[in-house]
Amino acid sequence: MIGYRGVRSPTLTNRSVSPSTTDPASVVGDAVLAISTPRRRTLADVRNQVAIGLAVRIISKAESLDGVRVGVALTMPTNYDEDFLRAVTSEISRRLTLNSNEHLFAVATTVQSISSVPNTLIILGSSEDYVLRAKLLAGSKFIGRIITSASEEKQWVATISDIGASLYDEAALWDVVRKSAREPVDPLLPPPGSRSIDQILTEARSKLERITPMQAFDELRESKVNAPTFLVDIRPAAQRETQGGIYGSLIIERNVLEWRFDPRADSRLTIADRFDLRIIVFCQEGYTSSLAAYSLQQLGLLNATDMIGGYEAWKEARLPIDIDQAHPRSLVSLAGSVV
Known part of the structure; x- marks a missing residue:
């Protein structure tokens, strides 16, 4: 027998009462109807479900490198906003953190030929070091294309122009996460022939x-x-x-x-x-x-x-110095020509 919390059994008396308010069958029927009738899905529900599915798919395509799960996804056109991308990366982080997986991922919206809206790139990782290394490498890979960027807890969010417009972009992001997730080289074990x-x-x-x-x-x-x-x-x-x-x-x-x-x-x-x-x-x-x-x-x-x-x-040694270097009295300019 299934109990329904909050539904009180009616007290039976000899006086006539309305079935709609005291009939046990009616009360239980209303409760069952309320529970069994599904809530109408909103657009937010759909977006959240899509984000979860996308996160699962991205994780499934990840690879392992030195014990770190790494992955890249150029996911969707720019009409999906930053909030949606954050939902995807948040789900990736939640699932991998739950399983105690070290990880580093780069996820971005892709370019649309008819849109001038910049793309969003999010790099997220299980440690600040992974994210910092990836951020610096990405800055070098996409030099001149990063419009804005901000570092947050264990992730870096940037707006970037035309990402996904060429095959280079995805390959570059894979190179970023792979190199950033590698085990650091022991500074006490330098390669042969090197000198400090x-x-x-x-x-x-x-x-x-x-x-x-x-x-x-x-x-x-x-x-x-x-x-x-x-x-x-x-x-x-x-x-x-x-x-x-x-x-x-x-x-x-x-x-x-x-x-x-x-x-x-x-x-x-x-x-x-x-x-x-x-x-x-x-x-x-x-x-x-x-x-x-x-x-x-x-x-x-x-x-x-x-x-x-x-x-x-x-x-x-208290030898002569020239303090006014705003107008230096040197014999040679910075360009190296004699003056």
């Missing part, structure tokens, strides 16, 4: 006769040295603007240094017409400058070296 930056720096400095700021200052004023001597500032503009500089130094940023001083290069400085130049390179603290000076030596500029401690050490 400390090893590279030590090797470079072993080839140099590094000098102190005071020694550099004395060399610049020495009149008996046969080779022309130049102090070269390779720091980026932001550091010069905030920290100041050294009046009389040549400002040549690191990315063009070799091209400015190689006597064989078409873009060399006018003064770089010989290999015996004495070039004293400095950076902010004396690390990048060592690598730069060694690179110049490899070009054949064997007198190149760098300044121990860089610009910081120069200031501590």
Whole structure:
């Protein structure tokens, strides 16, 4: 016998009552009718059911990589809005989290030739690290196409133009999730033949006769040295603007240094017409400058070296500095042409 909560058995008396209000059969019949009559499905119900079905289908097509479930789906045209896509990704996350599966998925709406509405891309994962790696890789894959983006808890949501317009897009997203889900390489197990930056720096400095700021200052004023001597500032503009500089130094940023001083290069400085130049390179603290000076030596500029401690050490030695780097009084512009 099935009980119906909230339905009270009527009390039978000898007085006449209306069957519609006290007849047990009538009461139970109404309850059965109320329960058995299905609620009319709304559009929201349909969308939710479609989202669940789509999530199940996406999960079924996923692959495993280093113990992580990864998948990509270019799912539907843009007339399905972001809320629907969120419902799909939420169901994916719920099902995989329920089963304790590590996962990383990329799901996006696809392009419509008749629509100018941007597409939505959602990358979701079981960890923030997976999502962060995938976000950075996706930014590189779709450079110039991402319109807006926002990081949320364990997911990244972006609007992106024309995704799905070519076969490249799906392949690119698969590449993103696969690479982002890989087990991190143990930094203590580098590939054969590789060297740490400390090893590279030590090797470079072993080839140099590094000098102190005071020694550099004395060399610049020495009149008996046969080779022309130049102090070269390779720091980026932001550091010069905030920290100041050294009046009389040549400002040549690191990315063009070799091209400015190689006597064989078409873009060399006018003064770089010989290999015996004495070039004293400095950076902010004396690390990048060592690598730069060694690179110049490899070009054949064997007198190149760098300044121990860089610009910081120069200031501590109370040697002349130029604080107004908004209008630097250097001899060479950033482009490397003599002024």
